[in-house]
Amino acid sequence: MSKLIESTPKKDGFRMPGEFEPHAGTYIIWPERPDNWRLGGKPAQKVFAEVANTIAKYEPVTVCVNKNQYCNAKQHLNPEVRVVEMSNDDSWIRDCGATFVVNKDGLMRGVDWTFNAWGGLVDGLYFPWDQDDLVARKMCELENADRYRTEGFILEGGSIHTDGEGTLMVTEECLLSEGRNADMTKKQIEKKLCDYLGVKKVLWIKEGIYNDETNGHVDNMCNFVRPGVVALAWTEDKKDPQYKRSMEAYKYLSKETDAKGRKLEIHKILTPSPVLITKEESLGVDAVEGTLPRQEGDRLAASYVNYYTGNGFVAVPVFDDPHDKLAIEELQKLYPDRVIEPIYAREILLGGGNIHCITQQVPKNINNE
Amino acid sequence: MSKLIESTPKKDGFRMPGEFEPHAGTYIIWPERPDNWRLGGKPAQKVFAEVANTIAKYEPVTVCVNKNQYCNAKQHLNPEVRVVEMSNDDSWIRDCGATFVVNKDGLMRGVDWTFNAWGGLVDGLYFPWDQDDLVARKMCELENADRYRTEGFILEGGSIHTDGEGTLMVTEECLLSEGRNADMTKKQIEKKLCDYLGVKKVLWIKEGIYNDETNGHVDNMCNFVRPGVVALAWTEDKKDPQYKRSMEAYKYLSKETDAKGRKLEIHKILTPSPVLITKEESLGVDAVEGTLPRQEGDRLAASYVNYYTGNGFVAVPVFDDPHDKLAIEELQKLYPDRVIEPIYAREILLGGGNIHCITQQVPKNINNE
Numbered sequence: 001m002s003k004l005i006e007s008t009p010k011k012d013g014f015r016m017p018g019e020f021e022p023h024a025g026t027y028i029i030w031p032e033r034p035d036n037w038r039l040g041g042k043p044a045q046k047v048f049a050e051v052a053n054t055i056a057k058y059e060p061v062t063v064c065v066n067k068n069q070y071c072n073a074k075q076h077l078n079p080e081v082r083v084v085e086m087s088n089d090d091s092w093i094r095d096c097g098a099t100f101v102v103n104k105d106g107l108m109r110g111v112d113w114t115f116n117a118w119g120g121l122v123d124g125l126y127f128p129w130d131q132d133d134l135v136a137r138k139m140c141e142l143e144n145a146d147r148y149r150t151e152g153f154i155l156e157g158g159s160i161h162t163d164g165e166g167t168l169m170v171t172e173e174c175l176l177s178e179g180r181n182a183d184m185t186k187k188q189i190e191k192k193l194c195d196y197l198g199v200k201k202v203l204w205i206k207e208g209i210y211n212d213e214t215n216g217h218v219d220n221m222c223n224f225v226r227p228g229v230v231a232l233a234w235t236e237d238k239k240d241p242q243y244k245r246s247m248e249a250y251k252y253l254s255k256e257t258d259a260k261g262r263k264l265e266i267h268k269i270l271t272p273s274p275v276l277i278t279k280e281e282s283l284g285v286d287a288v289e290g291t292l293p294r295q296e297g298d299r300l301a302a303s304y305v306n307y308y309t310g311n312g313f314v315a316v317p318v319f320d321d322p323h324d325k326l327a328i329e330e331l332q333k334l335y336p337d338r339v340i341e342p343i344y345a346r347e348i349l350l351g352g353g354n355i356h357c358i359t360q361q362v363p364k365n366i367n368n369e
Numbered sequence: 370m371s372k373l374i375e376s377t378p379k380k381d382g383f384r385m386p387g388e389f390e391p392h393a394g395t396y397i398i399w400p401e402r403p404d405n406w407r408l409g410g411k412p413a414q415k416v417f418a419e420v421a422n423t424i425a426k427y428e429p430v431t432v433c434v435n436k437n438q439y440c441n442a443k444q445h446l447n448p449e450v451r452v453v454e455m456s457n458d459d460s461w462i463r464d465c466g467a468t469f470v471v472n473k474d475g476l477m478r479g480v481d482w483t484f485n486a487w488g489g490l491v492d493g494l495y496f497p498w499d500q501d502d503l504v505a506r507k508m509c510e511l512e513n514a515d516r517y518r519t520e521g522f523i524l525e526g527g528s529i530h531t532d533g534e535g536t537l538m539v540t541e542e543c544l545l546s547e548g549r550n551a552d553m554t555k556k557q558i559e560k561k562l563c564d565y566l567g568v569k570k571v572l573w574i575k576e577g578i579y580n581d582e583t584n585g586h587v588d589n590m591c592n593f594v595r596p597g598v599v600a601l602a603w604t605e606d607k608k609d610p611q612y613k614r615s616m617e618a619y620k621y622l623s624k625e626t627d628a629k630g631r632k633l634e635i636h637k638i639l640t641p642s643p644v645l646i647t648k649e650e651s652l653g654v655d656a657v658e659g660t661l662p663r664q665e666g667d668r669l670a671a672s673y674v675n676y677y678t679g680n681g682f683v684a685v686p687v688f689d690d691p692h693d694k695l696a697i698e699e700l701q702k703l704y705p706d707r708v709i710e711p712i713y714a715r716e717i718l719l720g721g722g723n724i725h726c727i728t729q730q731v732p733k734n735i736n737n738e
Binding site: 001002003004060067070071079080081082083084085086087131134138141142144 | 370371372373429436439440443448449450451452453454455456500503507510511513
């Protein structure tokens with residue numbers, strides 16, 4: 001059961017919790033589309049299954065799958081993982097899934113953003129995206145959560161990060177992009193964010209990770225470790241186009257305060273060395289008109305900051321790179337009470353995102369427990 | 370989450386509860402196939418929605434729907450009804466759905482019978498039936514119930530009725546049919562039933578309702594009102610081919626005892642006058658090779674006994690027939706503590722079954738509540 005609510009979370013006293021707050025569980029979508037995932041998605045499926053099975057050690061996991069892959073998905077997933085049918089156009093539930101908000105009475109509702117595949121007919125990554133746009137609605141049904149729908153306001157979950165205490169981080173590169181809400185001013189967009197996420201202050205970082213096909217989603221660039229503490233993707237290589245982006249974000253965040261007036265503590269996480277698509281990897285992907293091509297030599301938007309935080313764990317993408325060890329150590333320091341779970345995630349990166357992009361948390365309904 | 374269990378419910382101490390025992394909820398599948406439901410399923414969808422919305426007044430209802438009808442189904446159903454995507458070949462969840470069994474500790478598991486569309490390539494009603502055969506498995510996933518699979522043993526939920534105290538009613542016409550388990554003896558079939566339903570005694574009624582395309586499912590013919598009490602479809606018209614069938618069942622049940630050694634109290638429920646398909650109804654159905662045709666003048670297997678019992682209610686099909694009133698009165702006497710909910714169900718009957726055929730109960734997990 002799920003009712004459509006003609007109001008806003010802010011009006012109704014709901015807020016989006018920080019990802020680091022307790023979860024009731026995690027949703028993931030099973031990958032398969034052959035024009036994005038090489039070799040019919042088989043290598044990616046192995047890694048998605050590893051992510052799901054890893055998280056399932058810590059909290060309930062639901063994997064959503066198109067009907068033709070139902071039995072195969074079940075085969076790869078541990079019995080603890082719940083598999084449900086849910087049609088989709090691709091497997092980025094962070095972006096097309098519901099953003100859950102909670103109130104003080106422990107009630108949970110879903111925000112169902114309008115989804116247009118990261119830019120619609122302007123610079124979207126595939127067409128059509130109708131099934132993806134129904135994913136949030138279907139998640140609300142499964143969770144018996146009433147639903148806010150932002151008809152006409154385009155947003156993906158990967159383009160926002162909150163501290164759960166009134167502060168939101170986004171990038172201008174993404175939220176002010178031509179393919180999303182080009183008819184709205186920055187101020188109007190900010191009001192929507194405040195209304196639908198129950199936040200008071202939006203931090204506008206200029207750009208995300210270099211060559212990120214999502215128009216620089218914030219979740220690949222920086223994250224709230226906890227209120228007042230931020231992890232930021234970083235490079236010391238001044239010739240890397242990423243340098244300018246990270247430096248700009250660092251300077252901006254350094255002089256800003258959060259919704260509670262706190263200065264931010266910023267921790268730099270060095271990115272891996274540039275990761276390029278190999279010829280073999282490129283040849284495994286169907287070249288289809290209308291879908292972003294995967295070409296040999298293209299630089300992928302690799303970043304450790306695209307990690308996912310859950311009950312007692314942090315799932316971190318690693319790349320068989322010398323920087324892996326450093327990132328793991330740094331994150332262990334930032335999350336002393338959580339197990340760091342490194343997962344070799346090149347196959348997810350090849351599809352255009354990473355562990356944070358393929359997961360979506362359901363907050364724990366504290367007062368209902 | 371749902372694990373496949375390599376054992377039997379009997380061995381593990383599980384039994385199928387009577388339908389009249391407390392429910393955790395009801396599952397229904399949304400109808401749409403145009404070669405079975407007239408006018409693209411639109412008239413049937415109205416009635417299915419009425420059934421779902423009615424039951425939702427008494428207990429949680431989940432409606433399973435193919436992806437293309439998801440939004441339309443949601444439109445017709447009250448917000449209290451949970452709508453989930455679940456691919457299917459048609460909408461008879463009584464038959465393709467899971468049969469849930471429980472144990473003394475309040476644990477629930479699902480029995481996932483092999484389904485072959487009421488007779489497979491011998492006299493099945495459509496082809497293919499692969500998505501229907503996955504429905505039970507998907508229900509178990511949604512309910513987080515571990516699962517027994519009877520690979521190679523064909524059965525539909527509408528072909529069994531239990532008193533929850535060790536007794537099962539079936540028809541020979543169905544269970545010994547050529548299209549199901551022709552390679553098994555009656556004794557072998559009986560053992561399967563006992564093993565998978567935790568029953569001790571099987572009552573073998575000879576035949577079901579005349580011209581019932583399911584090969585005479587017992588759920589259209591008779592039902593356990595409670596242990597020791599049976600409702601039986603009846604006619605006083607000796608020229609009606611139904612007369613012989615009902616009389617034979619009456620005589621058989623009259624001399625039998627149940628698993629606890631009780632004589633059965635039998636209540637006759639008069640069937641409506643013969644219901645025939647009209648020309649207009651016939652013309653609304655796509656005539657497709659391989660699917661049972663719906664021809665003008667064909668007699669439908671109309672019976673009030675195809676009612677569904679839930680928490681505090683009995684949903685009864687009515688046909689705008691003089692016998693409706695009698696059936697309602699009789700059932701109200703048999704179920705003094707439940708609200709009788711009559712639903713005009715000709716559109717369900719036109720598809721080949723009735724309210725009991727389109728519903729499947731999830732028993733209440735008593736000890737877990």
